[in-house]
Amino acid sequence: MTREDFEAYIAAFNANDFDGFSKYYADDVDFNLGDRKHIKGRQGIVDFYRGVKEHIHEELTILDLLVAPDGFCMHNRTVFTTIKDWPDFEMWPTKKGDVRKIESIILYRTDGDRFTSIKSARFKEL
Secondary structure, eight states, X not given: OOHHHHHHXXXXXXXXOHHHHHTTEEEEEEXXXXXXXXXXXXXXXXXXXXXXXXXXXXXXXXXXXXXXXXXXXXXXXXXXXXXXXXXXXXXXOBOTTOEEEEEEXXXXXXXXXXXXXXXXXXXXXX
């Protein structure tokens, strides 16, 4: 997987292109949002984000990206804009119009072609 592949993955994620971003996941990918959420498998991640993106527009911006033979490490900014009230969202209760900005550091491991492990840690709230 190349830097260009990774950038295409982020672009597909930002565009809510579920087929486009999920093609980069191994079937048994392990996705960990720290103590907030743990998901096993490509379909589990897609199902989670379908629910999220019905309520929240999420835009990731790559601030720094390290590329290695077996993965990537990204420092990113994410802007979450709530488009539909979601008072019982498991991450945080949110209302239409709310905007939350964070920076995260995310470690991606690959099998060469697809992500096998994703570990995300919130770096700071903006």
